[in-house]
Amino acid sequence: MPELDQSQLKVSPLGEVSKFLSAHENFKNAFISSSIPQVCKDEPCVLGVDEAGRGPVLGPMVYGIAFCPIESNKELVDLGCADSKELTEEKRDIIFANMNTKESSNSCIGWSVEVISPSVISANMLRRTKYSLNEISMDSAIGLIKRAADEGVNIAEVYVDTVGPPEKYQAKLSNIFPYYKITVAKKADSTYPIVSAASICAKVTRDHALKLWRFPEGLKLSHETYGSGYPGDPDTKRFLSENADLVFGYPNLVRFSWSTAETALNGHAYDVEFDDIDDTKQEYEGEQITKFFKGKTIKGQIKRERHQFFKRRFLGKVEF
Amino acid sequence: MSINLELSQSQLNDPKTNDIKLHYMPASIQGDGAANVDLFFNNYTAEENGVMRNTFRGHSLEGCKFTVPNTHKGLIFQETDTPLDENTNRVFKLAGSFDSFNYWNYDKAPSKADAFRQMWDVVSVAEAMSADISMDDIEKEMERRKKKTEDSKEKSEP
Numbered sequence: 001m002p003e004l005d006q007s008q009l010k011v012s013p014l015g016e017v018s019k020f021l022s023a024h025e026n027f028k029n030a031f032i033s034s035s036i037p038q039v040c041k042d043e044p045c046v047l048g049v050d051e052a053g054r055g056p057v058l059g060p061m062v063y064g065i066a067f068c069p070i071e072s073n074k075e076l077v078d079l080g081c082a083d084s085k086e087l088t089e090e091k092r093d094i095i096f097a098n099m100n101t102k103e104s105s106n107s108c109i110g111w112s113v114e115v116i117s118p119s120v121i122s123a124n125m126l127r128r129t130k131y132s133l134n135e136i137s138m139d140s141a142i143g144l145i146k147r148a149a150d151e152g153v154n155i156a157e158v159y160v161d162t163v164g165p166p167e168k169y170q171a172k173l174s175n176i177f178p179y180y181k182i183t184v185a186k187k188a189d190s191t192y193p194i195v196s197a198a199s200i201c202a203k204v205t206r207d208h209a210l211k212l213w214r215f216p217e218g219l220k221l222s223h224e225t226y227g228s229g230y231p232g233d234p235d236t237k238r239f240l241s242e243n244a245d246l247v248f249g250y251p252n253l254v255r256f257s258w259s260t261a262e263t264a265l266n267g268h269a270y271d272v273e274f275d276d277i278d279d280t281k282q283e284y285e286g287e288q289i290t291k292f293f294k295g296k297t298i299k300g301q302i303k304r305e306r307h308q309f310f311k312r313r314f315l316g317k318v319e320f
Numbered sequence: 321m322s323i324n325l326e327l328s329q330s331q332l333n334d335p336k337t338n339d340i341k342l343h344y345m346p347a348s349i350q351g352d353g354a355a356n357v358d359l360f361f362n363n364y365t366a367e368e369n370g371v372m373r374n375t376f377r378g379h380s381l382e383g384c385k386f387t388v389p390n391t392h393k394g395l396i397f398q399e400t401d402t403p404l405d406e407n408t409n410r411v412f413k414l415a416g417s418f419d420s421f422n423y424w425n426y427d428k429a430p431s432k433a434d435a436f437r438q439m440w441d442v443v444s445v446a447e448a449m450s451a452d453i454s455m456d457d458i459e460k461e462m463e464r465r466k467k468k469t470e471d472s473k474e475k476s477e478p
Contacts, residue, residue, distance in 0.1 A: 027364055027375075119364075122378030128427045217359045246351060248360035249377045256378020270351030272377055274426050313439040 033112030043069035044156035048194035058229030064202030083190035125257035244268035342421035
């Protein structure tokens with residue numbers, strides 16, 4: 001990811017995650033992780049990958065991984081790691097807290113998440129050469145796996161949840177990590193408890209990051225006023241239509257690269273045009289043969305064009 | 321029709337008008353009015369290895385400080401009312417002055433290749449164009465041309 005600027009935290013309990021999220025500069029990416037249990041370095045481990053907050057127009061997207069020894073699968077099931085979409089927010093918070101505080105869990109399960117800020121998402125998607133959300137996601141997942149491996153986790157099997165076509169993603173991962181047994185599947189979080197654990201970590205972080213968002217722009221808005229961030233949420237819709245700034249558009253909680261945000265700005269803020277968004281389109285630069293037929297006024301005088309020196313520098317006469 | 325620019329030395333020296341923080345943006349904002357620059361923009365400016373970074377409407381910007389050549393001064397004029405009658409004189413009042421501003425590029429590090437940078441060549445061209453010419457300079461130039469024509473005659477004659 002081009003934007004490497006990020007802050008880091010090693011934590012466990014939920015309270016610390018919240019404290020960290022509300023103190024950190026929320027336009028940067030952040031990295032939060034648990035400590036790594038010794039058994040995860042000694043025994044071969046399964047590692048699950050999932051994301052949260054891909055679709056919303058507000059707040060960060062969070063990528064998460066969780067890992068534990070292959071033998072410890074039962075502990076995940078005991079914790080209640082099942083399809084995270086079936087779980088209520090409250091339930092997820094409890095499981096996350098137990099995962100970090102219960103002796104039987106924190107001795108064998110480790111996790112880490114990357115919080116990808118809405119400004120980083122927008123800036124990447126709106127580059128001159130587009131860096132798509134899919135690429136951002138994959139690079140984040142790869143980064144998290146690499147990081148865990150670097151810190152000594154004995155990874156044997158990797159399970160990844162995906163929304164897109166699994167084959168291409170699986171081929172890419174197998175290429176980067178040839179020694180791991182890699183499985184990319186749709187709805188993996190309901191099939192594999194370890195993916196479900198990763199999903200819970202990502203979702204809990206995403207929910208808290210959005211709830212605890214402080215606006216560097218000085219807006220005093222609570223979570224209730226902007227809602228879940230999903231484009232269909234009536235609170236989110238109202239927030240977008242009521243909080244547009246004429247010049248700057250929105251605070252950086254909003255993903256400007258979402259068409260929802262763009263449409264909502266229409267009529268609520270000044271139109272803005274960036275210079276040469278499409279400067280890949282090269283115009284023919286040499287002299288054209290048709291120039292011999294034009295360039296004269298009706299009386300036959302030759303029209304004088306401004307010298308290249310001025311044209312290249314976009315210099316012209318000022319008229320009042 | 322003529323245009324009057326109103327400014328005084330005391331205004332130019334007044335620190336209140338002399339310290340305007342400007343941003344040269346790589347986008348045209350189709351509107352005119354106050355902007356909450358401090359909270360929505362300056363707040364986010366980060367600097368690393370001499371390159372400043374920020375975003376505007378989600379687009380990433382890279383920028384640097386640009387200092388106005390010390391032979392020049394940046395001035396901002398404002399016209400309060402544009403007269404409807406074309407023959408009336410127009411009056412522009414000094415609204416502020418500046419010696420530097422932040423120059424931003426859209427997703428591209430600022431460099432000498434930017435048209436904006438090259439625009440400043442005009443300053444030296446204009447200086448050469450409008451510099452005073454003394455009698456001495458004219459004689460020198462005449463001498464130079466005479467020599468040039470003699471040289472070319474010598475080359476073609478033998």
